[in-house]
Amino acid sequence: MAKIYNRKGRRQLEKLVALLPGVQDSLDEARFEVAARAEALLLQHRQEGHASIDVEDGDVDKYVVLDDERGKQAALSIEYGRAESVVVRKRKDGSTYLDVMPASDGLFILARAANLPKKRKGKVHLD
Template identity: 80%
Template sequence: MAEVYDDVSGRKLEKFLATMPGVQAALDEVRFEIAARAEELLLQHRREGHASIDVEDGRVDKYVVLDDERGAKAALSIEYGRAESIVVKEAKDGSTYLDVIPASEGLFILARAANLPKKRKGKVHL
């Protein structure tokens, strides 16, 4: 009877297979295609040009990232949309006022680029 091992050279079989050069090359190709589609979709909606598509390498996985250097969680709002919100702002004369930030629909740039379903999972609190 054959004996099946769940590791190769001390590494889990899945990680061993995932880190093979051919598998990593295939992941690079798919990541490039998704990133190119995501960049094209983002360019169709770009207003001020703050957001960009980046690619990153994990230990095993490859990532396509919607990045927004403003740091105001704008990438999350671009992807999934946002609800209307009211914020308190200060005027130049020192007085305060309420400002309404309108709701916006998500563009689902990454989901569409990767051919994933466009749906929000639960409530997103920004």
């Protein structure tokens, strides 16, 4: 039976194993599958076409990202939804009006693509 000595420390050992070529190849395959499913789900709901699915590499991990930097920067709202909000806007003539943004349910694109449970972000209370 082989013995494993903890000479590098637990974190260093985990990183060493995670960086093995076979492990990284498996992560690449899993990321590709999740990204493909996410892109298909996003295409079903695309309205203006600003949001996109991107993939990124971390030091060890692989990421699938819902990106909306080119549009309204609404990736969080696309994923988790949003509550109704009211914004006061000014017209060119100086008068003001209320612009109501209706509530919308989250699409959970990334959560569904990765087969994760759908969880709405908790409310933040500033007391």
